[in-house]
Amino acid sequence: MAEIKEATYNEDSIRSLDWKEHIRLRPGMYIGKLGDGSAADDGIYVLLKEVMDNCIDEYAMGYGKSIEIKLDEGRVEVRDYGRGIPLGKVVDVVSKINTGAKYDSKAFQKAVGLNGVGTKAVNALSTYFKVQAFREGKSKWAEFNKGELTKESEMMDSDQKNGTHVIFEPDNSVFKNYHYIPQFVEAMIWNYCYLNAGLTIVFNKQKYISQNGLLDLLRRKTDEDSLRYPIIHLKGEDIEVALSHGNQYGEEYYSFVNGQNTTQGGTHLSGFKEALVRTIREHFGKDYAPEDIRQSVIGAISIRVQEPVFESQTKTKLGSATISPEPNSPTVRTFISDFLKEKLDNYLHMNLAVKEAIKKRIEQSERERKELAGVRKLANERAKKANLHNKKLRDCRFHLDDEKNEKRFDTVMFITEGDSASGSITKARNPELQAVFSLRGKPLNSFGLTKKIVYENEEFNLLQHALNIENGLEDLRYNKIIIATDADVDGMHIRLLLLTFFLQFFPDLVREGHLYILETPLFRVRNKKETIYCYSEEERQKAISKLSPKPEITRFKGLGEISPNEFENFIGENIRLEPVILEKESSIPKILSYYMGKNTPERQKFIIENLRVEKDEIDEVLAEVLDIK
Template identity: 70%
Template sequence: MAEMNFDYTEESIRSLDWREHIRLRPGMYIGKLGDGSSPDDGIYVLVKEVIDNCIDEHTMGYGKHVDITIQGKTVTIRDYGRGIPLGKVVDVVSKINTGAKYDSKAFQKSVGLNGVGTKAVNALSTYFKVDSFREGKVKTAEFEKGVLIKEHKEAKSTEDNGTLITFIPDETVFKNFHFIHEYLDNQLWNYCYLNAGLVINLNGKRYVSKNGLLDLLTRKTNPDELRYPVIHLKGDDIEVALSHNNDYGEDLFSFVNGQYTTQGGTHQQAFREAYVKTIRDFFKKDYEAADIRQSIVAAISVRVQEPVFESQTKTKLGSQTVYEGGPSMKNFVQDFLSRELDNFLHRNSQIAESLKKRIEQSERERKELAGIKKLANERAKKANLHNKKLRDCHVHLNEEPPAKNKDAFIEQQNNSTIFITEGDSASGSITKARNVETQAVFSLRGKPLNSYGLTKKIVYENEEFNLLQHALNIEDGLEGLRYNNIVIATDADVDGMHIRLLIMTFFLQFFPDLVKRGHVHILETPLFRVRDKKETIYCYDESEKQAAIKKLGGKPEITRFKGLGEISPEEFERFIAADMRLQPVILEQGEHIQQLLEYYMGKNTQQRQEFIIDNLRVELDLVEETLTR
């Protein structure tokens, strides 16, 4: 082996400044980058980091409303708090370890404790502007990619106290990004649920909540699908709302100091355990934990002094105690539920009886499944040893990050993806083109079964469904989910659309939390390739094709892709790498899952028949419409 000549000297050591470090490793600060098609993509984290500062001001008693404007790719956020001290405006948004949140007296239960938030937004924006209004004066500073380009002198102002931040995310970091209204909508509602009375305005729409987590569950559920009215309990530094419906799994929303912890943490686990113990003690029966929590929909919010999170994006709480020297998180939540929930159930015997019936229904369903579940799991275990359907990747969402390079590993976990595709040719192209570190492929054999109206028994009886369930590791809930992104990759023809619907039906019927939590996406692949000798342009619809033809001029070569198998692995690589376009599967608030499935996947429902008849357009109609354009 040839000897490598590498001098390890003082010149080998390089120190990055704050801006370079954030831009070199953005995932350490904002999680996955993405294009906005996932709710945890970086552009929403940028918005959140700025709003978090507004919320902290509100929590301290300053500023009752926040105004947000998002026009195209420009974000403007105005709070009416105290404003940044004018002499420190530049430092606060451009110097790491600078901020008021290190003073625990000022921000004892703040969301952002590390003074990084707005600096990350600044460094990852092509343009960033801060205006601080304070006691009749204004101080303004402008930046490009974290570099100060203009610091304005203090000037007089008639504006109310507060801070105005304007930024444009950097398109070289967030490629082809766009904001999806539903994700922003959820983000802002969560702020309002956790800060009763706070008013947020987004592009003229007003968000405000009077009843906290009760409003959250009311919005997230359908009253006619709940087994009993929402139980709403409040105490010092803790609030809980819960009910049961008829969906499978557990639907839990957890919050710390106003921060939505999408990956849970010590407070969510404490709630799961404390709820089970309280129910067992109340009914004096040793119910299975899974039966007690099956079909639960609940939200818990706690306030913690100096919270410890497992990553900069603050999506998983690691704090073991509520405050230094105080009770453990487990005991704190347990004491609250054993007192408040127990009292509530004693006072509301009808609700207690409904809850008991729901638990006993889950118990019966579990026992009915026990036999077939055991056989199916044995078959799946054998199949996993030589599972030809799954080409797995190396990094999975449910793995414990190593101590070394932890942040880089978490960044890979956020990007972990499984493509569900049809046929050998399509799965072959994706398999050859994928990133083996973070992208897995699961191959379907033909069209899967229409699972609408079937019980969970079919998940175990159907080999394909059972193997998919095991590949995702979601049999016992989302805590063990192996991939952050589940991408349905089918042809854009009628058969491909049908397979897409059948897979979505499977998820909505048996694992609705996957959709509700934004894990399920549709892969968009180009319909056309337009090229000449100098340039190749891939187009996703007719309008993009026409624009490409106009751009190239002359008579470019146009290829129409009919299926995924027609796209070479070399071409496919760009469609599932940096330029991947994903269409998120979004369940609108208040949507009745069972009604939705019945309409689209039921057997010739009357509503669907009437819609088709009313909207049927024959060829002659289309010709006449074309001629009149």
């Protein structure tokens, strides 16, 4: 038996890391998950947000009316017109932990960034970082590489307006193969504009501005014509609320604290939901079920508090908090409850048509819930039996709802079609983090059907249970749901049918950025020395040129043709994912009607103009896709 050597534990075992070493060793503590930019909460967007938060805090304090952002490949520039960092502290503010002005509550009463870490994390995690401050006709700049100061200027004269200019390039060794997706940056910018009426943000020369706050947010997020009643917009000191009811399944909320988009909610969002139910019940004098009151709600809430307590450095979830540190200050829940009890109740008394529309929406939800109850009970019993030997699901060890596990954000479920594709992915996957759900042929076209079909259709019901989304996203088991189908006509059709299912019955899954399409190579080009996988015709031509004179070329028509050994390259560290993004003007009913409703000349024209397939496949595509009913 081999001898076991005991590790030495002495004074030499104890090591102190400086600030930049610690950030680079444990980046997740400071910016959440890393990622490559294919998800809206990936680290590269958090870096931008940390810089932007400082600019927004300046604006909130009354300094500077505009912010400029430039994004060019992997380089980001942000220029504000606030007071500018005091010139003698330019280096310290971005390179000394726990250094900043926001500890002085007089200077920053209700700031977003409070812990003096933000720009230090950006600095430490960038291969190039430059900060330049302009104050009262003077300027100073400093440049860094991974947190190390490389150059520093003397104080010099300047004709620039007051403010701060930051340039950074995220470290590709930390954020592997990263790329910024403009839609995610644009969504972040709009949120800043909604919460800071009158602020102008210029992003790559395009202007963004909002004058009506959360009212504008809901107008952009909904099709106003499909709402049950005009958006209710209520404002008070340190609080703003907007809400309406639509026709979609589920609930949709946007929440903010001190201008920070709290994507994971917190006490203010739960308080808002509770207060809405309580106010509606008391106003109508009826004990409506909470789920009937909130069904199809779309709402937004923004509050401002002194010294907010967030549950992580990335500030995506508000912990317990009071409105201010003053004695007897109300809790956030009490503050929101009192506001809605007065303002919403008064609004309903004064707008009887809205009151009647809310009543009808609640009663409709109540009827639908009771109709579903019997079907749901039988379907759930069936699903429990199937889960004991569910051949459709090859589960993984860790899940998103394992809140104490730091790997939970890396969990994925691949949805595949056919035994060969499922078999290849199952053999190649990481069983700790990657699950596989196998479809049997094409799923049902659910367009225009009610949620009853989710329970009556065995495949949909098993998929719903595998994801654990029957009652919302709170207990979702996988962070990324990845549709993995062949890049041919049948594969595209299956994608469309799955997108219809999710958009129709679980739109929050798409809105919250959990749904993706797996990109796999179309070609393999190789010679005896090298193999190159190509995802487009352009990449194929480059590979042929590189490996000339006569490389071997293989075209992958289906995922089943890719061996498990090769698949490891495409679902591991170098995985390529295309996020399914709902554009700002997108109306889900209109999207589904356009693509999945009765055939229209407009759709025929769109498909023909946007075909990207080989010539011999065109007739097959037209016959298959244009005939969707």
